[in-house]
Each structure stands twice: as structure tokens, then as C-alpha cells.
Amino acid sequence: MKYNFKLYLFLSIHFINVSIIGQNNTIDSLKLAFKKAKHDTLKCYILNALIENGSDEEWPIFNEQIEIICKNQLSSLSKSSKEFSVYQKYYSAALINSGVYHQSQNNFEKAISDYSLSLRISEELKDIGSCAYALNNIGYIYNYKGDLKNALTYLAKSLTMYEKVNDKQGIAATLTNIGQIYESQGEINSTLNNYTKSLKIYTEINDKSGMATSYNNIGYLFRKKRDLKKALTNFIQSFKLYQEIGNEKGIAMAWNNIGFVYKDQGNLTNALDYFFKSLKLREAIKDTQGIAVSLHNVGSIYFNQGDINEALHLMNKSLSLSKEVGDSYCIKNASYSLYKIYKKTGKANLALENYELYIKMSDSISNQENKKASIKNQLKYEYEKKIAADSVKVAEEKKLTTVKLQQEQSQRYFLYGGLGLTILFGIFMFNRFRVTQKQKNIIEEQKLIVEHQKAIADEKQKEILDSIHYAKRIQISLLPNEFIITKTLKKLIK
Secondary structure, rough: HHHHOOOOOOOOOOOOOOOOOOOOHHHHHHHHHHOOOOOOHHHHHHHHHHHOOOOOHHHHHHHHHHOOOHHHHHHOOOOOHHHHHHHHHHHHHHHHHHHHHHHOOOHHHHHHHHHHHHHHHHHHHHOEEEEEEHHHHHHHHHHOOOOHHHHHHHHHHHHHHHHHHHOOHHHHHHHHHHHHHHOOOOHHHHHHHHHHHHHHHHOOOOOOOHHHHHHHHHHHHHHHHHHHHHHHHHHHHHHHHHHHHHHHHHHHHHHHHHHHHHOOOHHHHHHHHHHHHHHHHHHOOOHHHHHHHHHHHHHHHHHHHHHHHHHHHHHHHHHHHHHHOOHHHHHHHHHHHHHHHHHOOOOOHHHHHHHHHHHHHHHHHHHHHHHHHHHHHHHHHHHHHHHHHHHHHHHHHHHHHHHHHHHHHHHHHHHHHHHHHHHHHHHHHHHHHHHHHHHHHHHHHHHHHHHHHHHHHHHHHHHHHHHHHHHHHHHHHHOOOHHHHHHHHHHHOO
């Protein structure tokens, strides 16, 4: 999809780099395949390939065709249909591409609208990565418009989502964008911290484009801190990487920044050389805003060298192009330089005219800065309020923790008490067991004694009975029995 080539927009670089990898025969083959395609899903697939390989003039047309196909299908298909989610994905990607295109055209309202609709669809699809990308670009636009509160809100959400899916490239890009907001608020250390983190991530994943941007951003911060040696080192490193990947706008920007460092050092010859190199490259790639900046920079060197006529010519061209693209900062700088030139040449009316324009632009920018300062104070208030709320929350949590600990301590005391009672009961039962066992032993001993005595008594009784029975048998044996007595009496009677 085309937006993969435009995946991350950096606040420090106001351009979009589009890689065109297709050749004419590839484009022709894809167009032929599109004409023969019968199913809309296949058409979307081919159009997506055409977007990837198409020129800057053609790809928005291909992207618009995808939007039309997907809209028609989504309006007729049931949400339960398997194809519904397929068209949703293509539509979401097309909206992202459309947002990038309109953003590059400074049509920010349409870009936000496209990103927001893509975000809603991505949320339905649970596509966290696409959600993060849409949020990141919306945050970028809000920052560009000076709405820092909304910018931070969207960028923070984007960063959270990128971290959730461990998208390192997305994390690095969002850190860069958040760093740019810190920079606009004068928080240089926080900005440098974000840029350094971003550079580290880009280095880990070997993203040379991201690395080049990070070196450029860090170089700008060091120049702002008047550490020109470190600034120059970072700008040169940025140039080498842009040159390696063939990013011409990046190369022109790096040369321009190197020129500024030499100008700050008082080396006007080297400064002019780099400003000229940047100007020529920007003219070759038709970077109107960049041309306006470079014309002013070259003109400022000529003015310092005393070449007033050439300086006047270049400054007027810079002002004209700045008005064309609506760059307030460039208009301010060019009009002030023209004021100094006309004042030096004695043209009071033209000097006054340009000075009034300079004041107008300064007021406009000042109003933006005041708005940013107001937002900064608001953000600070909300931060302090959050800290206070967090403190109350911590105090409440601490109180709850104390109560919980007291309850746990009481429970431990009850546990220890119960355990103690259990042990005492165990000791009591053990003693009772010992007493009972002792009593049982005594009873057993007594029982044995009684049984022994009973056995002796029984033995003696048996002996007595045996003696009686023996005596009885003797007695019986000595006495005549009844039969003999009867027989003897009968004999006597006769």
C-alpha cells in the first residue's frame, strides 16, 4: 500500500518522500491486468500494486479508485460477509493514503477527516498498528496548527498503541513528534532525550531514513545550544545517510544546515558554498518552500559581503515564493532583510512597507507563540493537578493499605491465638492420654492380680473338691450297697 512509503511524518521535515520503484513495463502490465480483472477484490489488489509503483501524479488517482470500489461494496454487503472486512481493510488503507496526500497539499481538514475515518474502521478491525499510525498523523497536524493539547493527546495514544504491538519504527517516529512539541515549548533537554531515544531505536532496526532525521534533529538542538562542533558533526552524519539512501530533499536540508553552522562560525565562504549547493538541488527537485529558504540564506551572505544588488534580487524572490506557499516565518525573515536593504539604500517608502509586513508577520507568529505558551501553562496546570490527584490517590491507597495491614495483623493475632489454644489443647489431651494410660496400666495390673488370685482360689477349691470326691469314693467303697443289704435282710427273714 502507498502509505507504507509514507508511513511516518516527522515534524522537523516538512516533506513527504515517495519511492517510485516501478518501471513502465510493470505499470503497463498492471493496468492491463486491471482491465481484465472481474472481481473487485482483485481490482483492489492490482490498484494497490499500481499505487506502490505509480508516479506522484498517478498514484492518487489509483487510490481514489480503490475508495470508490470499497464504498460501493461496503454499502451493499452484509457485515457478516467474509468479504466485508477485506473491503474495510482496503478502504482504511486508501483513506490513510488520501490523508497523506491532502496533508502534503496543506489541506489539513480533509487529511484529519480521512485519518479519523480510517481510525474508526481500524478500531472495528482491531488493527492496532493502523490505529497508531492514524493517531500519529492527526497529532502531527494538530501540532503544525499550534493545537499542542490535542497534538499531545493523539501522539500519546499513538505511542501507547505502537508500544503495545512493539512497532519500533512507529515508537521512534512518535517519540520524534513528541520531542518536537517539547522543543516548541523550550524544553530542550526533554527534546534531546526524545530524539536520542528515537535515534537509538532507528539504529537498532537499521532504519537509515529515520537515523538521518534523528541526526538532523539532534544537530539542530546543539546549534540552538550554541554547541556548533556537535551540531556540525550531527548534520554531516545526517547528510551521509541521506546521500546513502538517495533522499534529495534530505541532502538539500543537510547542506543548508551545514551552511548555517559555518555562518554561525563566521566562515561566510563555506556557508555560501553550502547554501548554493542546497539551492541548486532544491531548484532541481522543485521544492518551492526550500527554494525560498535557500534564496534568503544566500542573499543574507551577499548582504554581509556588501553585494547589495544581488542580495536585493534574491530577497525579493524569496519573499515572493514565501507568500506563494504561505510560510509566515520565511515572509518575516525576507521582509526584515528587505527593510534593512532599502533602509541602507535610502528607499524609505519601501523600507517602511517591508518593515510593516515584518511587524505583521511577527505579530501573527507572536500570537501563535502566545497561544502555545498559554497551552503550555494549561498543560503544566493539568500536570500539577494530576500530580495532586495522584498524591491524594496515593494517600488514600496508603490509608487503605494501613487498614489492610492492621486487619492482616489482627488476623495473624487470631491465628496465633488459635494456634496457641490448639497447642495447649494438644498438651492437655496428651497429659490426659498419659493419665488415662497410667490408669489403664494400673487397672490391667490389678486385673492380673485378681485373675491370679482367682486362679489360686480356683486351684484350692479344685483341690478341696477333689479331696471330698476322693473321700466320698472311699466311703462308698467301704459301705455295702443297697442291693446287698436287701439280699441279706431277706435271708434273715427266712
